[in-house]
Amino acid sequence: MKIKIKKSTHNNDLALWSNLKLGDEKAFSQLFEKYYSDLVQYGNSFSPFTAKVQDCVQDVFTDIWIYRETLNNNVIVKAYLLASVRKRIARHQERDRIFRKSTTVDAIEFLFDFSIEHQLIADETTSFAVSNLNKLLNDLPARQKEALYLRYHEGLAVEEIAETLEVNYQSANNLLYRAILNLRKEWKGIIVLLLSLFTSIL
Amino acid sequence: MHKRNDFTEIEDFLSDESFRLWAKYQVDQQQWEEWTLEDPKRAKLVEEARLWILAMKVERPILDEKSIESALDKTWDKINEAERARPLFRKQKQKIWQYNWITSAAAAVLFGALIFSYFNTSLFSNDSTLVYHELIQENEEGLVEQTNNSNKPQIITLSDGSSVLLLPDSKLSYPKAFLGNERKVYLSGEGFFEISKNRKKPFYVYANEIVTKVVGTSFRIRAYENQPNIEVLVHTGQVNIKSNESVEDSNTKEYVLLPNQAVRFTRKDLTFNKISDAAADNTLSKTKNNIEDINFSFADTPVSKILELIENAYLVEIDFPKDKLKNCYLTTSLNDQPLPEKLKIICKSLGNNTTYEMNGNQIIITSEGCD
Numbered sequence: 001m002k003i004k005i006k007k008s009t010h011n012n013d014l015a016l017w018s019n020l021k022l023g024d025e026k027a028f029s030q031l032f033e034k035y036y037s038d039l040v041q042y043g044n045s046f047s048p049f050t051a052k053v054q055d056c057v058q059d060v061f062t063d064i065w066i067y068r069e070t071l072n073n074n075v076i077v078k079a080y081l082l083a084s085v086r087k088r089i090a091r092h093q094e095r096d097r098i099f100r101k102s103t104t105v106d107a108i109e110f111l112f113d114f115s116i117e118h119q120l121i122a123d124e125t126t127s128f129a130v131s132n133l134n135k136l137l138n139d140l141p142a143r144q145k146e147a148l149y150l151r152y153h154e155g156l157a158v159e160e161i162a163e164t165l166e167v168n169y170q171s172a173n174n175l176l177y178r179a180i181l182n183l184r185k186e187w188k189g190i191i192v193l194l195l196s197l198f199t200s201i202l
Numbered sequence: 203m204h205k206r207n208d209f210t211e212i213e214d215f216l217s218d219e220s221f222r223l224w225a226k227y228q229v230d231q232q233q234w235e236e237w238t239l240e241d242p243k244r245a246k247l248v249e250e251a252r253l254w255i256l257a258m259k260v261e262r263p264i265l266d267e268k269s270i271e272s273a274l275d276k277t278w279d280k281i282n283e284a285e286r287a288r289p290l291f292r293k294q295k296q297k298i299w300q301y302n303w304i305t306s307a308a309a310a311v312l313f314g315a316l317i318f319s320y321f322n323t324s325l326f327s328n329d330s331t332l333v334y335h336e337l338i339q340e341n342e343e344g345l346v347e348q349t350n351n352s353n354k355p356q357i358i359t360l361s362d363g364s365s366v367l368l369l370p371d372s373k374l375s376y377p378k379a380f381l382g383n384e385r386k387v388y389l390s391g392e393g394f395f396e397i398s399k400n401r402k403k404p405f406y407v408y409a410n411e412i413v414t415k416v417v418g419t420s421f422r423i424r425a426y427e428n429q430p431n432i433e434v435l436v437h438t439g440q441v442n443i444k445s446n447e448s449v450e451d452s453n454t455k456e457y458v459l460l461p462n463q464a465v466r467f468t469r470k471d472l473t474f475n476k477i478s479d480a481a482a483d484n485t486l487s488k489t490k491n492n493i494e495d496i497n498f499s500f501a502d503t504p505v506s507k508i509l510e511l512i513e514n515a516y517l518v519e520i521d522f523p524k525d526k527l528k529n530c531y532l533t534t535s536l537n538d539q540p541l542p543e544k545l546k547i548i549c550k551s552l553g554n555n556t557t558y559e560m561n562g563n564q565i566i567i568t569s570e571g572c573d
Contacts, residue, residue, distance in 0.1 A: 023379025
């Protein structure tokens with residue numbers, strides 16, 4: 001099994017970032033290769049059109065290279081990239097909406113659904129609990145779901161999530177906390193039953 | 203050591219890298235299993251956290267290496283297009299001019315050197331002689347110039363990952379970044395080039411009256427302003443050579459050279475002479491550099507040996523954790539790779555916690571040893 005370990009690559013990223021700013025094409029390519037598929041996946045959570053999303057991600061990188069001299073020195077590269085892709089797709093959809101003469105210009109919505117690690121589930125009790133939890137997770141408001149995705153899949157810290165979603169620290173923290181709190185409350189009934197079974201086995 | 207004894211919430215566990223690895227891949231580096239069983243209250247929380255992870259799967263992206271590669275190519279195309287639409291920066295050139303000529307004293311010395319080489323070239327040449335400084339004035343990319351005034355070869359790495367070993371009394375001008383569809387550099391004197399492969403962006407070396415075009419290979423050029431001939435010798439790959447179009451009435455024939463082949467260009471009458479066995483040529487073999495004789499193929503060779511060889515070939519100093527790499531051996535071929543690429547391959551082979559940093563001729567390798 002291939003194990004992908006997400007190391008704290010922050011320093012490494014910053015080195016690449018500052019080389020990129022000086023016009024290092026290799027550094028640019030490395031960052032591109034490192035984050036491209038993550039960014040496409042994140043982008044696909046807002047729009048199912050992969051070709052369009054890829055176009056947006058490529059445009060983000062194009063701008064980074066062209067305006068490299070004006071980029072900030074001290075950024076969290078990953079959060080910056082995720083935020084840029086998010087903004088670019090939002091702008092894209094906004095334009096589409098204007099063409100369609102729609103009345104509301106909402107922020108883009110996170111449409112992604114978490115799936116289940118089926119191959120790690122051996123018994124029915126677990127399977128039952130996990131499907132329930134999975135359903136509750138996917139029913140969360142889009143913003144909360146997105147915060148969870150960024151926290152636990154992309155490994156961002158709370159302040160990085162705040163930056164990506166363009167909210168302040170407290171709001172990002174609330175999004176995460178509320179998501180988990182709500183869920184645990186709803187889930188209590190199931191979990192109590194399940195855990196009593198589980199601990200009796202142990 | 204581990205802060206998990208203070209964990210009280212699900213999110214504490216979900217945020218913990220090693221916990222996630224254990225829950226998802228059963229990689230138990232921190233003895234989660236044991237720790238969980240120590241305390242039944244703990245077990246409850248751990249099991250709940252594990253269920254969260256099972257319910258929060260994110261499928262791995264479907265993009266393979268090839269589609270990422272082609273996306274990168276596409277992005278460069280977009281960049282080129284966008285850059286063509288923007289006005290050229292003339293002021294960049296000015297800036298470099300300023301910092302090259304910091305003090306008037308330095309300017310005077312350089313000026314003297316230029317006069318000297320002018321005088322010298324005129325002995326051999328007719329009016330059509332093109333020299334280095336005329337060439338670099340034609341370039342508008344904003345060039346950086348590096349001159350080797352020492353008595354040893356000097357390593358230069360370019361923004362595309364290529365490396366050039368610049369010999370004494372030689373200079374190279376190159377842009378900080380290669381914009382557009384071409385990579386152009388300007389040489390006066392002698393250099394050994396190892397060019398990173400990029401089919402989409404051919405690499406050109408302008409050396410006085412001739413132009414050498416490659417896609418990715420290694421070769422040596424001797425083009426001293428005060429010598430009657432220019433020589434290009436191919437080491438690996440394929441090289442195309444022709445005379446610079448701005449030289450009047452020169453024949454526009456293009457020469458294709460393969461390894462161990464060379465051309466000698468006579469500047470006086472603008473003629474090319476192909477040499478099909480460079481090893482047998484007196485001048486070329488006499489001027490051969492250390493690096494051209496070194497074979498970079500290794501079979502089960504200690505890393506320290508490989509690094510030592512690189513030190514000698516490129517005249518760099520490599521600092522690396524000798525103890526940690528004591529028992530590391532590599533089997534690999536680094537021939538035909540520019541220096542940064544060689545270092546990258548070595549670091550990659552040693553394991554993911556090995557990195558290098560290069561500053562002029564100082565290279566520092568940090569490593570936790572090999573896997």
